[in-house]
Amino acid sequence: MECALDAQSLISISLRKIHSSRTQRGGIKLHKNLLVSYVLRNARQLYLSERYAELYRRQQQQQQQQPPHHQHQHLAYAAPGMPASAADFGPLQLGGGGDAEAREPVARHQLHQLHQLHQLHLQQQLHQHQHPAPRGCAAAAAGAPAGGAGALSELPGCAALQPPHGAPHRGQPLEPLQPGPAPLPPPAPTALCPRDPRASAACSAPSAPPGAAPQAATAASPPASPAPASSPGFYRGAYPAPSDFGVHCSSQTTVLDLDTHVVTTVENGYLHQDCCASAHCPCCGQGAPGPGLASAAGCKRKYYPGQEEEDDDDEDAGDLGAEPPGGVPFAPCKRARFEDFCPDSSPDASNISNLISIFGSGFSGLVSRQPDSSEQPPPLNGQLCAKQALASLGAWTRAIVAF
Amino acid sequence: MAGAGGGGCPAGGNDLQWCFSQVKGAVDEDVAEADVISTVEFSHSGDLLATGDKGGRVVIFQREQENKSRPHSRGEYNVYSTFQSHEPEFDYLKSLEIEEKINKIRWLPRQSAARFLLSTNDKTIKLWKISERDKRAEGCNLQDEDGRLRDPSSVTALRVPILKPMDLMVEANPRRIFANAHTYHINSISVNSDHETYLSADDLRINLWHLEITDRSFNIVDIKPANMEELTEVITAAEFHPHQCNVLVYSSSKGTIRLCDMRSSALCDRHSKFFEEPEDPSSRSFFSEIISSVSDVKFSHSGRYMMTRDYLSVKVWDLNMESRPVETHQVHEYLRSKLCSLYENDCIFDKFECCWNGCDSAIMTGSYNNFFRMFDRTTWRDVTLEASRENSKPRASLKPRRVCAGGKRKKDEVSVDSLDFSKKILHTAWHPAENIIAVAATNNLYIFQDKAN
Numbered sequence: 014m015e016c017a018l019d020a021q022s023l024i025s026i027s028l029r030k031i032h033s034s035r036t037q038r039g040g041i042k043l044h045k046n047l048l049v050s051y052v053l054r055n056a057r058q059l060y061l062s063e064r065y066a067e068l069y070r071r072q073q074q075q076q077q078q079q080p081p082h083h084q085h086q087h088l089a090y091a092a093p094g095m096p097a098s099a100a101d102f103g104p105l106q107l108g109g110g111g112d113a114e115a116r117e118p119v120a121r122h123q124l125h126q127l128h129q130l131h132q133l134h135l136q137q138q139l140h141q142h143q144h145p146a147p148r149g150c151a152a153a154a155a156g157a158p159a160g161g162a163g164a165l166s167e168l169p170g171c172a173a174l175q176p177p178h179g180a181p182h183r184g185q186p187l188e189p190l191q192p193g194p195a196p197l198p199p200p201a202p203t204a205l206c207p208r209d210p211r212a213s214a215a216c217s218a219p220s221a222p223p224g225a226a227p228q229a230a231t232a233a234s235p236p237a238s239p240a241p242a243s244s245p246g247f248y249r250g251a252y253p254a255p256s257d258f259g260v261h262c263s264s265q266t267t268v269l270d271l272d273t274h275v276v277t278t279v280e281n282g283y284l285h286q287d288c289c290a291s292a293h294c295p296c297c298g299q300g301a302p303g304p305g306l307a308s309a310a311g312c313k314r315k316y317y318p319g320q321e322e323e324d325d326d327d328e329d330a331g332d333l334g335a336e337p338p339g340g341v342p343f344a345p346c347k348r349a350r351f352e353d354f355c356p357d358s359s360p361d362a363s364n365i366s367n368l369i370s371i372f373g374s375g376f377s378g379l380v381s382r383q384p385d386s387s388e389q390p391p392p393l394n395g396q397l398c399a400k401q402a403l404a405s406l407g408a409w410t411r412a413i414v415a416f
Numbered sequence: 417m418a419g420a421g422g423g424g425c426p427a428g429g430n431d432l433q434w435c436f437s438q439v440k441g442a443v444d445e446d447v448a449e450a451d452v453i454s455t456v457e458f459s460h461s462g463d464l465l466a467t468g469d470k471g472g473r474v475v476i477f478q479r480e481q482e483n484k485s486r487p488h489s490r491g492e493y494n495v496y497s498t499f500q501s502h503e504p505e506f507d508y509l510k511s512l513e514i515e516e517k518i519n520k521i522r523w524l525p526r527q528s529a530a531r532f533l534l535s536t537n538d539k540t541i542k543l544w545k546i547s548e549r550d551k552r553a554e555g556c557n558l559q560d561e562d563g564r565l566r567d568p569s570s571v572t573a574l575r576v577p578i579l580k581p582m583d584l585m586v587e588a589n590p591r592r593i594f595a596n597a598h599t600y601h602i603n604s605i606s607v608n609s610d611h612e613t614y615l616s617a618d619d620l621r622i623n624l625w626h627l628e629i630t631d632r633s634f635n636i637v638d639i640k641p642a643n644m645e646e647l648t649e650v651i652t653a654a655e656f657h658p659h660q661c662n663v664l665v666y667s668s669s670k671g672t673i674r675l676c677d678m679r680s681s682a683l684c685d686r687h688s689k690f691f692e693e694p695e696d697p698s699s700r701s702f703f704s705e706i707i708s709s710v711s712d713v714k715f716s717h718s719g720r721y722m723m724t725r726d727y728l729s730v731k732v733w734d735l736n737m738e739s740r741p742v743e744t745h746q747v748h749e750y751l752r753s754k755l756c757s758l759y760e761n762d763c764i765f766d767k768f769e770c771c772w773n774g775c776d777s778a779i780m781t782g783s784y785n786n787f788f789r790m791f792d793r794t795t796w797r798d799v800t801l802e803a804s805r806e807n808s809k810p811r812a813s814l815k816p817r818r819v820c821a822g823g824k825r826k827k828d829e830v831s832v833d834s835l836d837f838s839k840k841i842l843h844t845a846w847h848p849a850e851n852i853i854a855v856a857a858t859n860n861l862y863i864f865q866d867k868a869n
Contacts, residue, residue, distance in 0.1 A: 026760055039515035039538060043600055043619045044650045044669055045765050051705035308445060
């Protein structure tokens with residue numbers, strides 16, 4: 014009867030509940046989903062605080078080895094001394110770019126999209142650079158690994174499944190994982206992995222229009238029963254350490270526009286939009302206002318037909334996938350299907366951090382319970398930006414109340 | 417200690433011995449989802465007992481008159497009327513199915529020979545009139561005995577129809593349908609003491625209705641935030657004060673209760689009283705919010721107290737003291753260490769109800785493994801009883817049960833790990849005047865009585 018009070022397993026279970034509630038008879042139960050979001054928040058807090066402490070420790074180790082400019086990034090992201098309770102989103106979020114500044118609400122959703130795809134970027138980085146990819150909150154990303162560089166990214170749900178370190182093709186060993194128990198794969202994303210990204214409501218709820226969720230959800234295979242948390246206690250550092258945030262600033266960025274279904278890889282960009290939203294983003298060095306990607310070289314992804322989803326955009330979709338309101342030009346590409354997706358690896362628990370970011374705030378009223386982090390001056394890290402961005406992203410809650 | 421706990425008004429402080437009286441429902445192991453009882457309610461006099469199930473049906477039992485020649489029957493409850501109250505519906509606009517499950521039944525005070533009750537599902541409330549017909553007219557002029565109309569021109573003589581007795585027929589007719597007033601799922605209805613109005617509460621709003629008017633309702637509480645992303649709590653239950661027709665309370669998912677006075681303003685968003693017990697920080701866990709959510713709130717019959725049920729306890733509040741409850745009774749504290757598993761299997765979301773006895777000296781609520789608990793407020797004794805077919809011999813006494821939380825399990829104790837969490841007693845009801853209780857165990861309705869007399 015006892016189950017390990019593992020933050021990650023709780024998060025995955027919670028997400029699965031939210032997902033399955035969409036297909037339940039009688040419509041979404043607001044009360045139950047609200048309670049589940051509380052559990053999510055609690056688990057996320059604990060998980061992030063632990064993760065944060067872990068990362069900080071790694072930061073300290075790495076600072077001695079990194080070149081100075083990277084070190085700057087590290088310092089920015091490390092934000093040492095952050096109280097654990099306030100570590101809602103730290104360097105775990107948007108690894109790259111100093112997208113710490115407050116976002117305009119307009120850009121938040123876009124940031125979120127990028128967050129979701131960040132993992133894809135991470136994979137690429139792993140492939141191309143000898144650095145461990147920064148951990149992003151991009152639940153979606155994971156596009157690259159399966160197919161290599163040309164891989165296409167799917168929506169968060171699938172991406173989240175991709176263990177950054179587990180994919181055999183990567184060839185790049187990530188930073189050695191903390192010795193620890195095996196990661197617990199979140200079952201819901203696994204089950205949804207090969208499906209239509211829209212179906213991965215659990216993972217991509219914030220981005221997917223709620224209207225799509227029920228249909229897609231029914232298409233998704235039933236979530237696999239959760240692997241019992243084999244890890245006693247808390248899961249520590251099973252992630253590749255995204256400690257090298259500086260890498261992000263000089264490498265590729267892949268973005269999936271969930272609205273136009275376009276994937277763009279930007280050669281020299283950060284996950285920019287919010288990073289550059291305010292004028293003082295150190296990493297990008299530009300005061301590019303507004304959302305949008307730093308558009309150095311953008312290359313288009315392959316487009317796989319048949320991937321087109323019914324665009325069940327309800328009113329929320331407009332928020333999520335809107336065109337970047339000006340700013341850096343954004344080259345849309347066709348959305349691509351992530352083929353050979355989700356290979357042997359079940360979703361790595363490490364990707365939970367991506368999922369956390371999506372569902373992390375849930376109802377922003379929950380986030381508002383952590384006043385300490387919001388009062389701090391925005392450090393040059395992803396913390397505040399991500400926090401604010403995610404705090405306002407309640408798309409999945411909109412899904413709940415869409416009826 | 418046998419039979420402690422619970423006392424109807426007549427028995428006073430004597431220890432009671434609860435005995436099995438009846439059980440209604442199928443014996444099959446395979447329980448059809450539609451047969452699961454979802455609400456139980458005695459009428460104001462206690463002679464009628466209504467149940468609603470997930471299939472949208474209402475079954476009303478009537479207590480038989482005590483028959484001197486059959487002293488053992490002692491007023492058994494037998495089926496009086498059965499009707500389909502709600503049907504599944506489909507909201508085409510939102511592509512949502514509306515469940516037909518009966519969430520609540522509330523009787524109206526009796527004002528005539530007919531009986532009235534309100535039944536509600538997630539979206540629609542219906543007022544049903546249950547009336548008896550035991551006579552029929554014979555010798556009508558304008559229609560045949562079988563009801564076919566006669567041609568008036570063929571009638572040559574008139575006669576006065578005669579009323580003849582017939583087998584009792586109980587009819588249920590929907591007299592009012594109160595629809596389209598709730599965006600979210602209705603969780604409560606409560607008839608006002610003025611017998612003219614009633615409230616219906618969903619997750620975010622409470623509406624006030626007049627029993628005669630179906631096309632209009634007044635919103636009196638609205639806690640929906642402007643931005644749904646800022647939602648932090650929902651309404652979980654609401655009830656009118658039993659005597660003061662301007663007072664109502666509603667509980668929230670955060671474990672707080674608000675008392676509102678409708679005289680103060682048209683919209684009762686600002687409460688008059690706010691009942692909250694400070695959280696014990698040492699017991700904080702992942703699931704603190706879930707287990708503090710109030711699943712039921714009930715005024716005492718006197719109107720001076722109210723009782724709230726959260727996941728692990730029942731609390732009695734004095735309406736004059738907002739800072740903390742006057743009594744807290746642990747229902748199944750041994751589950752506190754199992755919350756994670758209960759979260760996984762969704763049991764932590766179960767909404768248990770609670771009820772008072774007629775003189776407010778005892779309270780009752782359900783638990784798992786078909787256990788239910790009674791707390792005597794005067795003697796501060798509590799007892800755990802079980803509703804099971806094994807204890808179903810007529811007038812068999814119920815043996816108190818014990819749950820062993822850990823360590824060595826004594827004989828006759830049930831260990832926590834062997835509890836059957838699929839057998840949950842969510843709905844119980846206590847006769848308003850006597851020591852008769854109705855306990856819904858999934859698809860079976862158990863009726864227990866005390867052995868007094």
